[in-house]
Amino acid sequence: MQIELRFFANFREAVGQKTVHREYESDLQAGDVLRQLSEEFTEMDLFEDGDLREYLTILRNGTDITHLDGLETALEDGDELSVFPPVAGG
Amino acid sequence: MRPDLDPEQLDRYSRHIIMNDVGPEGQAALLDTDVLVVGAGGLGAPVLQYLAAAGIGRLGIVDDDVVERSNLQRQVIHGDDDVGRPKVDSAAEFVTGLNPDVTVDRHELRLARENATDLVADYDIVVDASDNFATRFLVNDACTLSGTPFSHGAIFQFEGQVTTFSGDSPCYRCLFPEAPPEGTVPDCATAGVLGVLPGTIGCMQATEVVKLAMDYGETLEGRLVAYDAAEMSFEEIPVAAKPDCPVCGDDPAIASVADASYEGRCSLAED
Numbered sequence: 628m629q630i631e632l633r634f635f636a637n638f639r640e641a642v643g644q645k646t647v648h649r650e651y652e653s654d655l656q657a658g659d660v661l662r663q664l665s666e667e668f669t670e671m672d673l674f675e676d677g678d679l680r681e682y683l684t685i686l687r688n689g690t691d692i693t694h695l696d697g698l699e700t701a702l703e704d705g706d707e708l709s710v711f712p713p714v715a716g717g
Numbered sequence: 718m719r720p721d722l723d724p725e726q727l728d729r730y731s732r733h734i735i736m737n738d739v740g741p742e743g744q745a746a747l748l749d750t751d752v753l754v755v756g757a758g759g760l761g762a763p764v765l766q767y768l769a770a771a772g773i774g775r776l777g778i779v780d781d782d783v784v785e786r787s788n789l790q791r792q793v794i795h796g797d798d799d800v801g802r803p804k805v806d807s808a809a810e811f812v813t814g815l816n817p818d819v820t821v822d823r824h825e826l827r828l829a830r831e832n833a834t835d836l837v838a839d840y841d842i843v844v845d846a847s848d849n850f851a852t853r854f855l856v857n858d859a860c861t862l863s864g865t866p867f868s869h870g871a872i873f874q875f876e877g878q879v880t881t882f883s884g885d886s887p888c889y890r891c892l893f894p895e896a897p898p899e900g901t902v903p904d905c906a907t908a909g910v911l912g913v914l915p916g917t918i919g920c921m922q923a924t925e926v927v928k929l930a931m932d933y934g935e936t937l938e939g940r941l942v943a944y945d946a947a948e949m950s951f952e953e954i955p956v957a958a959k960p961d962c963p964v965c966g967d968d969p970a971i972a973s974v975a976d977a978s979y980e981g982r983c984s985l986a987e988d
Contacts, residue, residue, distance in 0.1 A: 635943065636873045637902055645945075672901065682897045682982075686954060691892075694957055711943075711954070713893040714873040716905040717760040717848035717915070 628653055628704035630660060635711045641670035651702075657687060658698030660708055673710070684711040720745040726818065730772055743931045744772065748818065750930040753777040753840035755828055755856055757808040759905065759915030760846035760870045760922065762794040767923035768844075769812040769819050773930065776812055777822040777840055780804040791912040828852050830974050833859040842929050843867040844922055848904060850896035854983035857882070857889035858974050861964050866929055868922040873903075875911050877918035880941035880956060881925045886965035887958040892941065894963060896983040914946050 632647045639645050642664075651660070658679075665673045673680060685692045686709040692700045702708065720741030722730070726748075733739045733747075752773050754761050757780040768776060784792070784799040784807055792804075799807040805823040812821050826832065828847070837843055837859045845856040845867055853871070860867040864884040871878050882888055921942070928934045941954045963970045963977075963985070970985055971977045978986040 636876055637908070639876075645948075680897070681894045684892055684954075689954060691955075691957065693959065709954075712902055713850070713853075713897065714871045714876070714878065714902060715848060715850045715853055716872040716908070716910055717756050717758055717846050717870065 628655070628702075630655070630702055631705075631707040632660070632664070633707060633709040635709065636714045638671060638710045638712060641668050653704075655702045656698065657685060657692050657700040657702060657708060660702065661685065661698070661710075664710075671710075682713055684713075685709065686711060722748075726772070729816070729818070733771070738933060739931065743933065746931050747772050747927065748774040750842065751775040751777070751840045752842045752844060752926055752930075753779065753836060754844045754846055755779045755852060756846035756848060757792075757794070757804040758782070758788065758846065758848055759791040759872065759910065760919040761808070761844075762792045763916050763919030764844050764846050764923045764926070765794055765808055765812055766815070767920060768926060769816045771923075771927055772816060772818050773926070774818070775820040775822065775840075777824055777836070778805050778808050778812075779824040779826065779828055779836065780808070781825060781827040791910065791915050793916070828855055830855065830977075830979055833974055834863065837863055837865050840865070842926055844926060845869045846919065846922065850902075850983060851979040853889065854896060854977070855974060855979050858964055858971060858977060860884055861886075861888040861890075862971075862973060868925045868929075870915075870918045870922045872905070872910055872914050872918055874908055875914065875945060875947040877914055877944040877946070878941055879918050879921045879925075879937065879944070881929070881937040883936075883938050886962070887939070887956050888962065888965045890964050891959040891962045891966075892956055894959075894984075896981070899981065911946055917944060917946065 634642045730744045733744050784795045794811040795807045805825045809821040833855050866884045869880050960967050
């Protein structure tokens with residue numbers, strides 16, 4: 628199944644593009660995708676002691692996964708997963 | 718409120734006053750509103766321009782920096798002759814020059830745990846136009862704990878984000894509970910920023926303040942707009958209250974700004 632991954636701010640720089648479409652096996656959870664990204668891109672430092680870093684907002688189809696099932700949030704074909712860090716510039 | 722506008726004001730604000738949805742009452746409300754703008758930089762510049770022009774009655778400006786030449790690519794209220802001057806002086810001059818109706822309070826200081834609560838208490842609406850996480854978390858906490866509505870805007874290279882918090886729940890910490898470790902998210906000085914970007918985001922913040930002051934329209938409460946100048950796209954991200962939010966949640970750990978530290982992660986104070 629296909630998932631659309633979207634990156635904002637410094638994570639866009641880390642990945643080199645705003646949007647990436649990826650094929651995954653079924654029975655996929657948000658945490659699986661995020662852990663894989665963290666290993667693939669050294670500048671995507673998403674985890675701290677196995678937990679998602681507190682300051683990150685991860686959105687599944689626009690909804691913060693902390694309001695769903697967190698890292699166990701199930702993903703379906705066609706879902707969009709966004710990695711949204713805070714930015715401070717002004 | 719009794720619209721008590723003098724002939725010069727009727728002229729200056731005539732394009733507001735002739736609108737049915739603003740009218741003399743709306744203009745009087747703007748003149749009766751006190752707004753604190755935290756930061757007189759990239760975002761603060763357009764915010765101050767449009768709030769001054771709109772006739773916000775009193776504008777407080779908080780900034781402890783001086784104007785640098787590298788600011789002028791985007792901080793349009795400061796001029797070449799202002800390099801080296803305190804930003805609050807240059808900004809106050811701009812505001813008064815544009816609209817003598819506006820009372821300006823110059824706060825040449827850095828927002829800190831010691832002054833934030835008192836400063837915020839003196840204004841109706843706060844604009845977060847700052848450039849660092851410590852100030853952003855402090856603005857959130859001081860405003861949310863006092864029930865003061867505030868506008869949030871932030872920029873990074875070609876991207877901007879803007880939202881409005883009512884001073885109740887949700888708050889900025891529902892979205893981002895703590896600051897990233899220093900150095901992980903670069904600032905404008907290290908990452909760069911498209912000069913016109915804060916113009917767009919700052920104008921949206923000023924729009925929100927004007928609506929809040931007139932109690933008109935739909936604000937961005939409950940949704941964050943993410944703007945991408947590179948592809949000229951806007952998308953909305955819902956902002957929902959988190960029950961375990963340290964400031965506005967069910968059992969908040971931060972009951973006063975004294976409970977948090979605004980260095981490093983901006984989380985609970987160690988002591």
